[in-house]
Amino acid sequence: MKIDLILKNANIYNVFINKWVHSDLWILNKKILYIGDSSKYDINANQIIDVKNKYIIPSFIDIHMHIESSLCTPKIFAQEVIKHGITTVVAEPHEMANVFGKEGISKMIEQSKNPYIDIFYGLPSSVPSTSYDLENNGGEITSKEIDELMKKYKEVICLGEVMQYRTFINEFEDIAINNKENKTIELINSVQENNQLFAIEGHCPSVTDLDLASLLYLGVNSDHCLQTPESMINRFEQGMFVELQDKSIIKENIDLLINGKYRGLYSFVTDDCPPNIIVEKGHLENIIRKAIEFGLPFEEAITAGSYSPAKRIGFRDRGAIAPGFIADFLIIDKLDKDFNIEEVYKSGLKIDLKNRIDKSLEKNFPDNFYNSINVHKNFNIQDALTIKVKENKTHSVKVMRKNSKSTYTDLIERSLNTKNNELDWEYKDTNLVLSINRYNKNTFGCGFMDGTCIKNGAFCSSHAHDSHNILLIGDNKKDLELAYNRLLEIQGGIILVSNGKIINEIPLSVAGIISEINMNDLSKMVIDLQNNLVKYGVEHANPLMSLTTISLPVSPNIKISDKGIIDVRTQKIIDLFN
């Protein structure tokens, strides 16, 4: 019999029995055929490679992530992460869905075919992130649309994260007992009805005990938020799958997992990974190394990056090195956190890592995706920057106070003087923040922010969670106006302006939220922007993210949308003036 490839003399990790096996690996037409002693059989291979006792492990699978956070398109993303050993991701395109609704999801899926990694999709269950009472976006996702997309695309493999955990907990009795109408519950029911083997991804930070049980009862069965040992134990015991992202990889958490008792009940995920982290530190690989560094046994860490996530989703053809599985695997040199990925095999083919393609693309999406910033014709930026008041007295206004540690904001109060019946807010260590509708509606929210915010400049972004309206933040009108106009001119992107000069500009030409620039260049742009944001006053581990989440009304405590300032805890719009 003639097969494609034999890798001889390999040390292969068997995830089923948690054992290393010294053996040969046979590959036939994209799949693994056999693991054993070739000399027993009359076999011919087109190619035989002596692996020289190196180690072969399953390549990595990331089941909870958002490609849009890498600021690039699926194809650009794929050509970069393959070198970090990722061969399968389950992406959740709720950013694109917020801009283009069902069409956005379809185009993301259709633009995901590539020779490097398999991109599956979880359909967004929370678009918009709250409701049209609190924000406007570019497209809602209904249960009918979810059903249509599930039928149409084989890439759709689960329901993406249910973000409405607060509503589910607060209104549990109404929803579960009194059958109160809820759009997300409708989606969940539809998935349970029509795709009963699909996972339903969750998002429930710090929720435990009966509150957690309520979410499980309503169908949510994973969580990827920040964990503690206690929160993990509570999830394991109640049957909720735990997805550990970078911020959850801390010593105490890893200590809990060391003995292998919870194997299969958790995996690693990246959730949101910016381009500079991918390029400089690696993707899921980075998290796996960190877990090993904190003491997780090598095999346990590999399993949580391959087989466990595959089983969570229900994949039957990946996550292990075994007959019938897709020949996706890595050849590595050693079994510690500094392991080098020497070769990556995808569907039985060796990826040329040295001459790897890292090219930019051009206009792979439909035309309307490149003309997506549509401000209403009656909106006037100068008017918006001018806050008129009737009385020329000191006014008390509500202010979102940022901090340098997290994306949480607090509500504080501030006094602002007036000048010619206009609030005098320029150059006062306080930023004006506008969220301007970009979907042809004449709405905008106006608020103030202080804490770690911009000094002597302005920031403007059309990548602004989750509705991706235009977020405009700065301490003077001139820079704000320039940043805003430039954003309109380039039809989307992230811009930093100071003293009438553009300091940084990252064009995000696709739907105003992602780019077709190759990830290396994109990464450099992001690093430069991040450095400059710090320089201009935005102290934070991730200054960019600390700004682009100012418009996310599910992130505590005070945020802003195109409909106004939002108290996230009460889910109400509040007035600017006290």
Place this chain on the structure above:
Amino acid sequence: MKIDLILKNANIYNVFINKWVHSDLWILNKKILYIGDSSKYDINANQIIDVKNKYIIPSFIDIHMHIESSLCTPKIFAQEVIKHGITTVVAEPHEMANVFGKEGISKMIEQSKNPYIDIFYGLPSSVPSTSYDLENNGGEITSKEIDELMKKYKEVICLGEVMQYRTFINEFEDIAINNKENKTIELINSVQENNQLFAIEGHCPSVTDLDLASLLYLGVNSDHCLQTPESMINRFEQGMFVELQDKSIIKENIDLLINGKYRGLYSFVTDDCPPNIIVEKGHLENIIRKAIEFGLPFEEAITAGSYSPAKRIGFRDRGAIAPGFIADFLIIDKLDKDFNIEEVYKSGLKIDLKNRIDKSLEKNFPDNFYNSINVHKNFNIQDALTIKVKENKTHSVKVMRKNSKSTYTDLIERSLNTKNNELDWEYKDTNLVLSINRYNKNTFGCGFMDGTCIKNGAFCSSHAHDSHNILLIGDNKKDLELAYNRLLEIQGGIILVSNGKIINEIPLSVAGIISEINMNDLSKMVIDLQNNLVKYGVEHANPLMSLTTISLPVSPNIKISDKGIIDVRTQKIIDLFN
């Protein structure tokens, strides 16, 4: 908050962390809401039951079984097995599919709604069991039909057992490399394409190493046949799920599983369980008890009867006692093989075991299912019983030799004299065997059988694996003719005749293979028949099965179909005469 039921003071088994928890169990609208301390919360329940420290375990799930083997309809089956703690089965209706094709499958599914157990379906992948070169049946299942049924019925949850393992192994190169057409491969590809999360059930007795890898490569990923410790290790290592049925529950196999290392890689199943075994010994419960008796830890055994099979199929709502799971569970009194099932809860409702319904049904299937024995108008039973020869000499004929241990038969040779140009075979310790087409085709196979076979009588059955043609076995014409005529008269069943008298008669009015008689009565009939079969010469642990598999051309070594005597090893029809 007002919920339906609280079970207080329970010792609940948590399959996720393999631990007993002393706690309360909350039930709301068919599902489990919470496991914890009720006193912490302001909660009202319509009913509170003190379990008094008894044990609560998940109810049992059988993922590989054929309802037709119980000789009754799904509803009758359900009302019986619930008392044995079974609440979910995945049935594979290939017997009914052999009689009525796609319609047979549809009607089985539609007749499965009942208040006791959830009946899911694996679609038969091997109908007929071989090909139309070797046997005729009532309906073929094509990949187009599989696809239609998968789309139509939510109860369809996997692809049923692929029986063609021999062909897959023997023709691997042709199928996998040269793309030789194969109907079953088409089915598998279609499932992998359209239902990628579906399991593909296998049947591969004694296959190991590269042969096993070949089956895995082609998509088959479980095996429910007889196992040894070696065959199990080989399957676990290669990633094949192992389903242990009664005959595999032997000391050496259980010894391998005792340490829990292989947890999650295997489950218990019943495959074929006759009504008398269900009534007298229990269903899956019987196998679980046996495994515990051989030393498997109680918790390990329970897991292999609940959570592991659920995970194998990919169910997300059953197999554990946890929030969001269907409230299917058992209250038992102790943790050893003699545990008593004191209460069964299905979807949160207590089943009244004492006043349990055990009723017969009438004509739940369409009319044509009750008129399914259609012998061709030109077929003449007397002619068929008369084997004409040209020369009045001794003839050497091929004979299937049965044995008392298994369903295997050997080919032997025998000499028969002639009388008036007719073989003289009556009352010679040799049975004449006819397989007569019942699907309006004028075909029948004629052969001889000896070993543990019928003396002074005749056996006739329309339940005859897998094509369910009329199987007629006996040692004299008069009894054979009587048995045959009676079977036509009652339109299907199993009949034993001796000396011109009907000794046993089990009417199988639905498609000639199953009955709507309640299982208690049915069981008595079967026990009486089995006893009489032994009395009339058919020595065997399961005399009935040893006869009804004489027409199964995938069961070694020599069998018979309506097209003739079949050498199972070569898959060729062979001549009666040497």
